[in-house]
Amino acid sequence: MSSWPGKLITFEGVDGAGKTTQVLLTAAALEQRGYTVLTTREPGGTRLSEEIRRLLLDPQFSEMAASTEALLYAAARSQLVGEVILPALESGSVVLCDRFVDSSLAYQGYGRGLGLDLLRTVNAFALVGLGAFYTIVIDLQPEQGMRRFATRESDRLEQESVSFHRRVRDGYRALAAAAPERIRVVDGSGTPDAVQARVWAHVAALLEDGEQGAPFGG
Numbered sequence: 001m002s003s004w005p006g007k008l009i010t011f012e013g014v015d016g017a018g019k020t021t022q023v024l025l026t027a028a029a030l031e032q033r034g035y036t037v038l039t040t041r042e043p044g045g046t047r048l049s050e051e052i053r054r055l056l057l058d059p060q061f062s063e064m065a066a067s068t069e070a071l072l073y074a075a076a077r078s079q080l081v082g083e084v085i086l087p088a089l090e091s092g093s094v095v096l097c098d099r100f101v102d103s104s105l106a107y108q109g110y111g112r113g114l115g116l117d118l119l120r121t122v123n124a125f126a127l128v129g130l131g132a133f134y135t136i137v138i139d140l141q142p143e144q145g146m147r148r149f150a151t152r153e154s155d156r157l158e159q160e161s162v163s164f165h166r167r168v169r170d171g172y173r174a175l176a177a178a179a180p181e182r183i184r185v186v187d188g189s190g191t192p193d194a195v196q197a198r199v200w201a202h203v204a205a206l207l208e209d210g211e212q213g214a215p216f217g218g
């Protein structure tokens with residue numbers, strides 16, 4: 001059970017999966033039904049976290065160590081949770097977050113090969129005070145996702161190999177299988193409206209039964 005009146009729903013998936021569009025469509029659907037909605041993104045969502053995002057995604061920092069990367073993502077997250085997410089949940093909003101802690105497990109854990117337990121420890125520190133939430137993984141073949149950003153300049157993470165993005169996708173599926181009470185996987189193929197219909201089925205169920213899960217199980 002969560003300890004605040006609001007709800008946090010995080011959206012996850014490989015690059016180009018369509019999360020951002022689904023966050024916007026879900027926000028509009030919720031607002032239409034009278035919910036107060038706050039949308040935000042990771043890394044980012046605060047003045048400081050957006051600066052950290054700039055560092056993380058800048059292709060010029062090709063020397064960035066995996067450990068540095070993991071800590072910067074966790075630092076950006078900690079600021080967002082304290083400054084934006086917790087206050088919004090306390091005031092009763094539905095918070096939709098474009099990426100959250102599962103991105104670190106999928107990208108830095110499965111993608112980069114950092115230990116999942118270590119990442120959980122670092123992120124438990126970063127998430128101080130945040131309890132249960134709910135997660136939707138938009139599942140798409142990484143090759144399909146990569147085609148969607150092929151027409152613009154890619155950032156540091158998007159420039160990773162197809163095999164990196166495959167590990168990320170497999171990572172999300174493994175995380176979902178291990179935490180079915182919190183994570184729902186939605187097929188990301190088809191039109192945005194078709195995907196939204198699948199997403200909405202889960203969001204509506206969540207709002208009805210209040211089922212959420214702890215960030216790291218248990």
Ligand code: TMP
Nearest residue numbers: 015042043073099100103104107157158
């Ligand atoms: P975005 O383009 O979806 O906003 O995400 C920025 C990139 O950062 C994306 O390639 C995924 C990556 N990322 C991580 O590697 N670890 C994290 O914890 C987060 C939040 C994002």
